[in-house]
Amino acid sequence: MAHEEYVLEMRDIVKVFPGVRALDGVQLKVRPGKVHVICGENGAGKSTLMKIINGTYVADEGEMYYKGKLIGPHTVQDTLEMGIAMIYQELNPVLEMTIAENIWLGREPKNGAFVDFKKMYSDTQELLDRLNMPYKATQKMYELSIAGHQLIEIAKAISVNASVIIMDEPSSAIGDKEIGILFEQIFSLRDQGVAILYISHKMDEIFKIADDITIIRDGKWIETGPAEDYNPDKLVARMVGREITNVFPKDTTVKIGDVIFEAKNLTQVKEDGGRFRNISFQLHAGEILGFAGLVGAGRSEVMRAIFGLDPLSSGQLFLNGQEIKIRNTQEAIEKGIAMVNEDRRAYGLVLGRSIHHNISLVNLKKYMKGLLDDKMISEDVEKMRNLLQIKIAHENVEAGTLSGGNQQKVVLAKWLVGDVKVMILDEPTRGIDVGAKSEIHKLMTEFAREGMGIIMISSELPEILGMSDRIVVMQEGVIQGVLDRQEATQENIMKLATKGVKKDE
Ligand SMILES: Nc1ncnc2c1ncn2[C@@H]1O[C@H](COP(=O)(O)OP(=O)(O)OP(=O)(O)O)[C@@H](O)[C@H]1O
Numbered sequence: 358m359a360h361e362e363y364v365l366e367m368r369d370i371v372k373v374f375p376g377v378r379a380l381d382g383v384q385l386k387v388r389p390g391k392v393h394v395i396c397g398e399n400g401a402g403k404s405t406l407m408k409i410i411n412g413t414y415v416a417d418e419g420e421m422y423y424k425g426k427l428i429g430p431h432t433v434q435d436t437l438e439m440g441i442a443m444i445y446q447e448l449n450p451v452l453e454m455t456i457a458e459n460i461w462l463g464r465e466p467k468n469g470a471f472v473d474f475k476k477m478y479s480d481t482q483e484l485l486d487r488l489n490m491p492y493k494a495t496q497k498m499y500e501l502s503i504a505g506h507q508l509i510e511i512a513k514a515i516s517v518n519a520s521v522i523i524m525d526e527p528s529s530a531i532g533d534k535e536i537g538i539l540f541e542q543i544f545s546l547r548d549q550g551v552a553i554l555y556i557s558h559k560m561d562e563i564f565k566i567a568d569d570i571t572i573i574r575d576g577k578w579i580e581t582g583p584a585e586d587y588n589p590d591k592l593v594a595r596m597v598g599r600e601i602t603n604v605f606p607k608d609t610t611v612k613i614g615d616v617i618f619e620a621k622n623l624t625q626v627k628e629d630g631g632r633f634r635n636i637s638f639q640l641h642a643g644e645i646l647g648f649a650g651l652v653g654a655g656r657s658e659v660m661r662a663i664f665g666l667d668p669l670s671s672g673q674l675f676l677n678g679q680e681i682k683i684r685n686t687q688e689a690i691e692k693g694i695a696m697v698n699e700d701r702r703a704y705g706l707v708l709g710r711s712i713h714h715n716i717s718l719v720n721l722k723k724y725m726k727g728l729l730d731d732k733m734i735s736e737d738v739e740k741m742r743n744l745l746q747i748k749i750a751h752e753n754v755e756a757g758t759l760s761g762g763n764q765q766k767v768v769l770a771k772w773l774v775g776d777v778k779v780m781i782l783d784e785p786t787r788g789i790d791v792g793a794k795s796e797i798h799k800l801m802t803e804f805a806r807e808g809m810g811i812i813m814i815s816s817e818l819p820e821i822l823g824m825s826d827r828i829v830v831m832q833e834g835v836i837q838g839v840l841d842r843q844e845a846t847q848e849n850i851m852k853l854a855t856k857g858v859k860k861d862e
């Protein structure tokens with residue numbers, strides 16, 4: 358029998374994938390009108406549980422009750438009709454379609470046998486306006502950033518009038534302003550009696566919105582309790598089953614060497630206006646140079662141009678004092694410039710191929726000895742697997758089957774095995790759990806120690822302050838200031854990031 362007070366109950370859920378017991382007897386009881394946060398390390402099984410609820414996967418064992426009824430085998434379409442909507446961790450928008458078409462895909466409003474486009478577009482615009490989302494229903498998805506895609510997914514989930522909305526790391530790719538919009542929506546849905554299942558690795562967020570917390574570790578249910586019973590330290594300790602002591606293991610004894618890379622007056626102008634102008638900075642060997650700023654400040658755009666993904670309008674780049682030209686990413690990689698990007702789907706991983714293949718891909722020069730040296734690749738994979746604690750059954754599993762955080766580790770590993778002089782990291786620990794985060798930070802330190810220069814974009818101020826030797830602060834496409842580690846504080850970074858840009862500069 359199901360309990361009346363829960364809108365959704367999962368009992369003794371087991372899910373086995375080849376080589377992994379992803380879920381092993383998990384329990385979940387979800388109250389209506391509450392925000393229920395699921396916590397656990399990368400690969401703990403959070404997304405798998407959510408996908409079983411919404412019908413993407415079928416559980417091997419266990420039962421699901423929804424509104425008091427035992428639910429049989431169900432598809433995504435079934436659960437959507439029942440009132441369960443899900444925002445996936447890895448988004449997959451149809452980029453050539455409009456916002457409205459994406460929101461109503463597969464359930465378009467009809468007028469007789471035909472899609473009622475007029476209603477579809479006016480309903481969508483109403484929805485967007487009501488949610489304070491600054492978009493037009495007719496805009497194509499490719500015009501939007503990842504944050505935009507995320508917001509549209511949220512609008513879509515809300516449009517379903519669901520009783521349960523699952524949000525798998527919805528805030529990982531969006532900025533503070535969008536997070537504000539998201540939380541407003543969550544609170545208003547909650548007050549209307551909707552249950553929100555929320556997954557996040559960000560502690561401040563969890564404690565802002567959680568009513569209930571369920572902890573999963575290695576596919577096992579650990580406990581469920583009211584959020585008041587937890588604080589960040591206790592939560593982390595229960596999640597990982599061990600203490601994490603040093604959150605930002607900055608080693609200030611790493612020697613800072615000569616300038617290895619320099620950007621001079623980088624400017625990019627596009628039809629729809631300038632992206633950035635007069636960007637100049639130096640990067641030293643052994644240095645971690647942080648780039649702070651609000652979302653949209655142009656940090657990623659600058660790095661994309663340096664890495665050869667987008668053209669520069671003017672400006673010069675120097676590597677070890679010599680001017681270099683980078684026309685495409687291949688040239689960047691050959692010169693020893695690497696980039697780990699915020700969109701691991703697009704630039705990071707070939708999801709349909711093995712870990713082995715992914716690691717070899719950008720390092721072909723290193724491995725190509727007439728034939729591809731598979732043994733050497735395997736050794737490197739094994740080294741990285743231990744170093745980054747990547748949770749994989751073996752090196753031949755497809756990258757797409759890894760948990761979100763483990764995918765990010767493979768992206769990092771892929772570059773770390775190469776001969777890299779300048780490493781650009783754009784939100785390197787986005788979606789990475791607290792334990793793995795400090796492992797990645799330690800690695801950054803190790804690579805700096807070996808003389809690599811590291812550029813790190815991060816929207817998390819504690820990470821910027823914790824790891825950087827110097828901090829470049831950008832706003833609206835210009836550099837507003839550079840701070841030394843000793844003088845940097847959250848306050849003076851935010852002051853620079855919101856100072857206001859003179860348009861005639
Ligand atoms: N389709 C699949 N095929 C094979 N293995 C899978 C598949 N989906 C998930 N797994 C494995 O199941 C385990 C749990 O993964 P899951 O994605 O649920 O983790 P998660 O808790 O969401 O982690 P993260 O915080 O990194 O997103 C992982 O070991 C993962 O590699």
Ligand SMILES: [Mg+2]
Binds near residue numbers: 403404525760762
């Ligand atoms: Mg996940």
